[in-house]
């Protein structure tokens with residue numbers, strides 16, 4: 528295979544991949560034409576939101592739902608007064624987390640032989656709804672929340688601090704600073 532054939536082969540693969548993620552033939556060719564010679568690195572690094580923004584007609588539905596798709600859905604089902612933004616979903620999140628715990632607690636008590644996973648799933652959905660609404664009120668995306676959590680836990684895994692307490696436990700304090708009592712007055 529000579530170089531130009533290899534390039535053509537590569538383009539064909541890219542074209543197929545673009546179709547796989549929901550672009551039609553015309554869009555795929557336009558994107559390929561646009562992005563060459565750096566090929567597809569840019570588009571593969573784009574989020575679905577960015578792809579939708581650039582190519583609004585691309586049908587990405589078969590890829591399933593993203594966290595941000597779900598967050599958008601919650602916008603259309605909000606039913607609390609906007610003056611209670613942040614506080615209402617924060618309270619609801621806690622309430623629904625309690626309902627998850629309640630279902631597990633009753634199973635533990637022996638009310639039912641089996642844990643009703645369907646009912647727990649519904650309560651978990653309520654948790655997710657309030658979590659998404661809280662994120663919206665705070666002006667952040669659910670994907671941002673997930674990504675931040677991935678980064679935090681990855682760091683903890685790397686430093687061997689997955690177990691323990693504290694939000695910033697990966698920051699190990701300098702023992703000499705801890706022994707500096709000069710700022711404490713008795």
Ligand SMILES: [Mg+2]
Pocket residue numbers: 623626649650653
């Ligand atoms: Mg509930």
